[in-house]
Structures are given as structure tokens and as C-alpha cells.
Amino acid sequence: MSNAPPEEPAEFSGASPMDPSGKSERPTTPPRSDVPVLEDTPPKRHNETTSQSFRSGKLDEKRTALIKDLGNIIPEVELDCFTENILPPLQVGFQPQEIVNSLKTSGYIIKDRWKPFEKDPKDDTKREEEIFDPLIGVFNSIVDAANEPHGHEQTLRLSLNPDKPPMSERKYSSRPDGCMVLKDAEEKIANDKKADRWWYDYALALEFKKNEANRNDNVSKQVYSMQHMMTIDPCRRFVFGITIENTKMRLWFSCRATILVSKSFNFITDHTTLTRVFLSLAFASKADLGWDPTIIVSETTEGRVYHFDVEGRKFDSEAVLSDFAADAIIGRATRAFRVIDPVSGEEFALKDVWVDDDRELEYEIYKRLLNDIEKKYGKPGREEAEKLLLTPEVHCKVKADEQEDHTCKVMMREGRYNGSHESSGLPGVQDNLKMDHLGSRAPHGGKRTRIHHRIHYRIVFKEVATPLYNVMDLREIFVVLKDCTRLLELMHGCGWVHRDISCGNVYSYNGRGRLGDLEYAKKKDSIGKHDIRTGTLDFMAVEVARSEYMFCPELDRDTIRSNIFANTETIRSPQPNFYYNGIHDMESLWWFPIWMMFFHDIKFWDTMNESQKNDRISMILELFPRHLDTTLRHPFLNSSFSFKKSMSCLPECFDVFSNVLDFLRSNLKRNYQLFEATLPTPDQAVLDGLYGLCFEAWDVCIEKATGVTTLVPVAFKPYSDDIPFATSTSKRKATIAPPLSILPASKVPRIDSPNT
Incomplete structure (x- = not known):
């Protein structure tokens, strides 16, 4: 898979994941082997994530490199399209307008504004953190009003203004303005003041600004957070995000085929849309929030152990062999692990990758190639070739909720947004840029012109080479x-x-x-x-x-x-x-x-x-x-x-x-x-x-x-x-x-x- 990258700079201000003091309770991923196994092979352009500015630069340089990697353009989609096709579906019984009406009756919405937001942020003299802190109360009021008659299980909580960066195996100093985090993890934080927040538990990051003029900063930070969540965690299939500039809220989505942002809405006065967004996220399943249901994680004192399912067989990770390709925010995200079959005790190499959905699978190519060699050179030729190729043990298209995982058919629920529509460039990234089509792969000029949707594929090889x-x-x-x-x-x-x-x-x-x-x-x-x-x-x-x-x-x-x-x-x-x-x-x-x-x-x-x-x-x-x-x-x-x-x-x-x-x-x-x-x-x-x-x-x-x-x-x-x-x-x-x-x-x- 990926070539090995340079060392990361030491710019993390929180406790180390391997802190000998024991302050950090959650372990890191298992140690990597001294020998990586598989190299990523997509025919794609040079990624800015391989550049020196990303590898060893300062935080702002890393963020700039990621925006450049996207060709300075992010497709913008209609809000209705985003909420209907990309956000997790609402739980049965939830009616956003009914909840808004009940909050008006209770006095939480006054004069068509949320009660805590009497002024627009740009007109408020308080500090940014103080201005947006009441958003937690809005979130909780919506959740409580919706769940009282239905009793659905809440998945996420909203938290703002963390006092230190969240933890991960990557030493990054980035600290989002807020997050929606798994409820169980947040309850642990509430009960133990020494416990740390971890990026692994983040469903999405929030960035906000008092003024719209600072939108570029929000964009670069949001893209960086989404990239980080998908890079560090093999369990993440896609991620969401939220940015706010003054009253304008935008919704973000990133998967291995594309990154999208919704058109804005006024989160202070458009109560129905905000209610719809918060309910979609707060009660969504982990699979609908982007986690991979075919990977189970065990957290041990030695590190995070990933238990992979491949066509019904279980494989436990022993070491990360290669995952450099996962740094690119759009791409194949090829990762390789040295794994062990817990039943037989045998070691294998597992390759996890997002491949273009119109490509033939690697195992099928392997079989066709050997068959053609046998036709030409007979059985001895085939046997000789088998000794010169990596040998597949088992393979599968990865499934999510009983469907073969797909960046459009599953993640976007086969919605209208399939890469064929025109889309304007996002002004917050670069003014006056336009795209003829949505994009996820880039030609030489750097501008992405088309989405190449992907499927999730996993193959296990007998040789750890x-x-x-x-x-x-x-x-x-x-x-x-x-x-x-x-x-x-x-x-x-x-x-x-x-x-x-x-x-x-x-x-x-x-x-x-x-x-x-x-x-x-x-x-x-x-x-x-x-x-x-x-x-x-x-x-x-x-x-x-x-x-x-x-x-x-x-x-x-x-x-x-x-x-x-x-x-x-x-x-x-x-x-x-x-x-x-x-x-x-x-x-x-x-x-x-x-x-x-x-x-x-x-x-x-x-x-x-x-x-x-x-x-x-x-x-x-x-x-x-x-x-x-x-x-x-x-x-x-x-x-x-x-x-x-x-x-x-x-x-x-x-x-x-x-x-x-x-x-x-x-x-x-x-x-x-x-x-x-x-x-x-x-x-x-x-x-x-x-x-x-x-x-x-x-x-x-x-x-x-x-x-x-x-x-x-x-x-x-x-x-x-x-x-x-x-x-x-x-x-x-x-x-x-x-x-x-x-x-x-x-x-x-x-x-x-x-x-x-």
C-alpha cells in the first residue's frame, strides 16, 4: 500500500497516548511492524499530503496543503439534497415541525429566534466562545422535546470549547471549536475529570466564527478535522462536519470519493432545519454516522486491536504495516495490517482499500491472469507464476447494514447527487471559482472534474512480504x-x-x-x-x-x-x-x-x-x-x-x-x-x-x-x-x-x- 511517510512533528500539546504516568487511559493502535507489506497503487495525481508542507509544516501549512489537494474547490449542494440524501435518516416518529411548535409553546423560541440568541453573533460584544456556547442548550432542548414521547436511544452529545486538543495516535495540536461525540465517551468525561477526549469518538467537528469574513479559516479547519478523523481510524467510512459564520450554518460530508458542503441556512431563525439536522445526528446509528460495522475495536494496554470480518472469517490486527495512502482526503485509503487468524494462529497480510466501482477486483484479476498463463504455458507455468505472486487467502466486498458499501448507493442513499450535476465553487475556499462537474479525481491542473465512486474491498494474503x-x-x-x-x-x-x-x-x-x-x-x-x-x-x-x-x-x-x-x-x-x-x-x-x-x-x-x-x-x-x-x-x-x-x-x-x-x-x-x-x-x-x-x-x-x-x-x-x-x-x-x-x-x- 502506501509508501512510508516522514516523521510527524511534535506539535501535540496534550498528554501522549503512551504517557508513562498513566494519565491517558485509552491506548493507541498496535505498534507497526518493522516491515510493511503492500504498496498503494492507484493511478492518481500527486497528493499534497505527501508534500513537505503537510508532513513537517506548521498546522496552518497542513491545512493549506489539504485545501490545495482539493484543487481549491469544494462542491456545494442544495440544502434539501444534503438533508434528504446524505444526513442520517430521522428515527421513526420524529417530526421536526411538531418539535419546533412545542418549543415555541414552552418559550424556548421567542419572536422567531432561539431564546439564547437574542442577537446575531456579529452584533454581540461577547467572546466567540461565549456567544456560541448556548448552542448546547438548543441541542439539548431539541433532543429532550423529541425523545420524551418516543424513547429512542441517543447516540451523540454536543460539546463546545474544549480546553485542550482531543487525543489520538497522531500528534496534532488542532482543537475544533466543538464536536458531536459518542454519548458513552462523553459520559465518561463527565464522570472522570482526568479522562481525555479522543478523536476516535468524534462523530463530527464544529467550527464557528462571529463574522462571515473569516469563513476561509473555518473551511480549512473543518477539512483538516475531517481528514484527521478518517486518517487515524480504519473504522471510519465517512464523516460529517458543521461550520457557522455569524448566523449561517453549513453541513459537511467527506468520504473516499468526494467532499461536499451544503448551502447555508440561518440556524437562529430556521428552526425546522436546525431541528432536523440535530435529530438526524443525535439519534443516528454508528453505521449511519460513518463507522464501519465490520470492524470491532478492542482497547488494550498494548494498543487498539482491530477485529476484521472478511467473508465471515475473523482476523485480529497485530501491527499496522502501511497506511500512508489514507492521508489523502479523497482516494483509495489503502491500508495494510499484519493480522492473525484467532482460530488457527496463522499470520496473514490484510489489505483494506476503496476501489473505483467500475474496476475489476484484485482477486478476479489474479485468477484470470493465472488461467491465461496456464493456457499458454501449461500447469508448470501456472505453478511457477503462483510462486512469484502474492497469494490471496480470502477476499470480499465489505458490507454496511447488509449492503455492499458504496460511496453513492449506500452513503448518499442513491440520491440525486451522483456526480453529474453542475456545482459552483465554494467561495469560502476561493472566490469566483466554478466547476463544470463535481469532482473527486484531479487532472494535472489540480481541479477535480468528476466523482469516481468507490466500493470498499478487503483482501487477505498468505505472505507478509x-x-x-x-x-x-x-x-x-x-x-x-x-x-x-x-x-x-x-x-x-x-x-x-x-x-x-x-x-x-x-x-x-x-x-x-x-x-x-x-x-x-x-x-x-x-x-x-x-x-x-x-x-x-x-x-x-x-x-x-x-x-x-x-x-x-x-x-x-x-x-x-x-x-x-x-x-x-x-x-x-x-x-x-x-x-x-x-x-x-x-x-x-x-x-x-x-x-x-x-x-x-x-x-x-x-x-x-x-x-x-x-x-x-x-x-x-x-x-x-x-x-x-x-x-x-x-x-x-x-x-x-x-x-x-x-x-x-x-x-x-x-x-x-x-x-x-x-x-x-x-x-x-x-x-x-x-x-x-x-x-x-x-x-x-x-x-x-x-x-x-x-x-x-x-x-x-x-x-x-x-x-x-x-x-x-x-x-x-x-x-x-x-x-x-x-x-x-x-x-x-x-x-x-x-x-x-x-x-x-x-x-x-x-x-x-x-x-x-
Whole structure:
């Protein structure tokens, strides 16, 4: 799943979750393993949550980064649409207008205003906290008036103006102006003044301002709170929020497909709407408030233990292996856990992810791929491939209230708001911006143009494997690359491509290679929506980044002369449609050892002075720019001179491997030329010799790496803030600090191909 992120800054002002004094009663999540297992593989754009401003910046910088990640636009929906389709449904018997009438009779509503709010907040001279504190009385009066004749069980309580930030495993100093929190947790706070509030119990956060001019601040804080609640807790499917500026209240909703805000209403005079909102939330089930009913949490002195249900089988979490992808407020939120089957005692790797609802499930892709390999190579070929892939144990579409969980069909109750309507940009985020459509995935410009609704998917693998970016044994790395080359040979031979080869999808298991994350694997001739620009930026083939063939042979001189004098239109002939092919997978594999050498040194070997480090940093920024501009990567692949010049900034201990990679570079280029000379009807047979050359190259590297082995990340800081720098296994490990490693680039936006 996700690549490991940088360490979090220590900006938390409350008690530590691991406070030895025992003041904090609720434990944190279980400690992460030293070895993460699965890498997130969505073909999506770079997320601001991977940026330095989010990772190590101040609180305001983090909030700004999240708004930027949304493209500075948040879709605004009609209030009726929000209350009818997104808010939890009202309990049987609740009639908001009847409750309003009873409160008027009792004198709690006077002259069409709530009694505690005689003035609009902007006209009140009291402090903000004092002005909005009576909202608790309004909430309680509505709840009491509604529940007296019906006796429904109240789920949430409203609390305002906390004296310190809520607790969580993430050290954040954010303190919302208020919250709706689970009633049981709030009763514990009331009975024990030493007890802490925890983000895990927050159903939603509230932010308020006296004046509408401060709306931007409310927006950034609300988005940050929603992101935080969904990031820290695997149990959260979606979250709500409320903001108030003067008299205007807005309702918020965030799930893994989109974030929405309602149009405003006057919470002081629109009594029926406020009553409807408070009753919907106060008495909703935990599932309707966004919690996952298929995960049970045990809180122990060792940490939070998650008990997952996968197709009726139970798995208990032992460690969080990877959850970096869950930081993006919109996305797949891929998480991986090392889990144990409580019945058999066996360990497995569990992957929890939100996938586009029009994609084939990973298990189904796995079975189809093996079947095609068996058709081509027989049973021995299938058995060999099975040993080179991660092995599914069980999988399922996760259900919520007996329905397969879906960001539209379940969370929005198949409402009108399905991503096809126009919506204006939210002025509180950026003035005068408009969207043609609602959005949750972003093109290169950053503006999200469409919702890609998602389903919740869970798959358990038999192997708890190590992603290659966490392998620091150089010889083992080349062994893994050789094994994965063999698997790619089998895949390509039966017409498949992987399309997302990266250091997070290639694994070491018991010292041998395994290839995982098949969500984007497909048959080369299959028709689909998700064909182009799939992959991780640092390892993406140059042609894929450009979406065009770049090695087509030129016409010879005589042909060009003939065409000129014959006045033919050969030069204006249409170019062949671009498709991902097997050489692109092989190029991605080739980029990995190059990436490793630029970001790592061999332990106890050459060290660099400051000048050498600066040269290395400059070359990293050219070769791994974290965007789709391949201007400098192309000559690196195309020219031996450019390749050697770029590699010369590395320590001499890498020279022997650089020479082998230059040999592979030359053969990749030649195979591109041979393949593209056969277009527009490509001849796959021209690639047959490439795999043997790769095996030969990896064997040489394995031999040369024997005795060299241990790699260490390069300590770039403080030389450049542009170089990604991260902990290798966990940003949220509570006890033992993990070793350092480097954070690979994120995935790129999915671009739906007009050719498919």
C-alpha cells in the first residue's frame, strides 16, 4: 500500500497516548511492524499530503496543503439534497415541525429566534466562545422535546470549547471549536475529570466564527478535522462536519470519493432545519454516522486491536504495516495490517482499500491472469507464476447494514447527487471559482472534474512480504528483480501487462521475489476506461508519462527525398494509437536500481562531501521530478553519454552496477525501436530476447553485490528540502522509532483514454 511517510512533528500539546504516568487511559493502535507489506497503487495525481508542507509544516501549512489537494474547490449542494440524501435518516416518529411548535409553546423560541440568541453573533460584544456556547442548550432542548414521547436511544452529545486538543495516535495540536461525540465517551468525561477526549469518538467537528469574513479559516479547519478523523481510524467510512459564520450554518460530508458542503441556512431563525439536522445526528446509528460495522475495536494496554470480518472469517490486527495512502482526503485509503487468524494462529497480510466501482477486483484479476498463463504455458507455468505472486487467502466486498458499501448507493442513499450535476465553487475556499462537474479525481491542473465512486474491498494474503523499498541488502534486491523479470516474461507472453511496477509493488519474501498489487494489470488487447498513465512517477516509463511513442524509426534519406518530390502526404499521416506494452513494464523495473543508487549509499563505503551531495541532489531533481515532464528522463534512457554523465555523480562503488544498467538501457532502447518499427500492427515477438538479456544483467549484479550488501539512505538533509525523506515503515508507530528510508513518488492522475 502506501509508501512510508516522514516523521510527524511534535506539535501535540496534550498528554501522549503512551504517557508513562498513566494519565491517558485509552491506548493507541498496535505498534507497526518493522516491515510493511503492500504498496498503494492507484493511478492518481500527486497528493499534497505527501508534500513537505503537510508532513513537517506548521498546522496552518497542513491545512493549506489539504485545501490545495482539493484543487481549491469544494462542491456545494442544495440544502434539501444534503438533508434528504446524505444526513442520517430521522428515527421513526420524529417530526421536526411538531418539535419546533412545542418549543415555541414552552418559550424556548421567542419572536422567531432561539431564546439564547437574542442577537446575531456579529452584533454581540461577547467572546466567540461565549456567544456560541448556548448552542448546547438548543441541542439539548431539541433532543429532550423529541425523545420524551418516543424513547429512542441517543447516540451523540454536543460539546463546545474544549480546553485542550482531543487525543489520538497522531500528534496534532488542532482543537475544533466543538464536536458531536459518542454519548458513552462523553459520559465518561463527565464522570472522570482526568479522562481525555479522543478523536476516535468524534462523530463530527464544529467550527464557528462571529463574522462571515473569516469563513476561509473555518473551511480549512473543518477539512483538516475531517481528514484527521478518517486518517487515524480504519473504522471510519465517512464523516460529517458543521461550520457557522455569524448566523449561517453549513453541513459537511467527506468520504473516499468526494467532499461536499451544503448551502447555508440561518440556524437562529430556521428552526425546522436546525431541528432536523440535530435529530438526524443525535439519534443516528454508528453505521449511519460513518463507522464501519465490520470492524470491532478492542482497547488494550498494548494498543487498539482491530477485529476484521472478511467473508465471515475473523482476523485480529497485530501491527499496522502501511497506511500512508489514507492521508489523502479523497482516494483509495489503502491500508495494510499484519493480522492473525484467532482460530488457527496463522499470520496473514490484510489489505483494506476503496476501489473505483467500475474496476475489476484484485482477486478476479489474479485468477484470470493465472488461467491465461496456464493456457499458454501449461500447469508448470501456472505453478511457477503462483510462486512469484502474492497469494490471496480470502477476499470480499465489505458490507454496511447488509449492503455492499458504496460511496453513492449506500452513503448518499442513491440520491440525486451522483456526480453529474453542475456545482459552483465554494467561495469560502476561493472566490469566483466554478466547476463544470463535481469532482473527486484531479487532472494535472489540480481541479477535480468528476466523482469516481468507490466500493470498499478487503483482501487477505498468505505472505507478509517486504516491499522492495525497504530491502537494504543489495544482492537480495537483484535476486528479487530477476524473479520479477521471470514473472513479467510469463505475463507478457500470455498477453498481459502489469502497468504499475514500482518499489512498493515488488516484494521480497524469504529472500525471493514476489509481485503484487494487480489492480491495474490487464490484457493488452482488452478494452477499458483505465488504460493510460498508470503507475508511480519515479518508475514510470518515459513513453507512458508522455502518452506517445518516442522511438519510432525515422524514414531513410532516400524515402524522404522521394516523398518530397512526389508531393505525398506521408508526413501528415495519423500516428498510431498509443498503448501500454511489455517494454514499459521492463523499463519501470530498470528504473528501480537507479532510484536505489541515487537515494542510498553502500554502508561503510565512499562518503560524499557537500559539493558531491549537491550534484547528486540536482540530478535527483532532474531524473525524479515528481511530475510528468520527462524532458530530462528521456535522454537519460536514450543516450549512453547522458546516462553515464548523470550516473557520474554517484559514489564509485556503484560504477559496476551502472555499467550493467547502461547495457540494459541500450537493449531497452533497441527493443523499443524494433517494436515501434512494426506499428501500427505491433509484433510482440521482437521482445522475446529482452528477458534473457535482463536475466544475464541481473546475474552479473547478483555476483558483484555479493559481499557488498548493506545499503543506507543518504542523509540529504539539511542540503535540500526538495528531497523526500521518510521513515521506512510507519509514521504512527507508538513505541520504537523505525529506521530511515526514502519516500517514492506518488501515483499520477488517471487519464481516461479516448482510444479505449
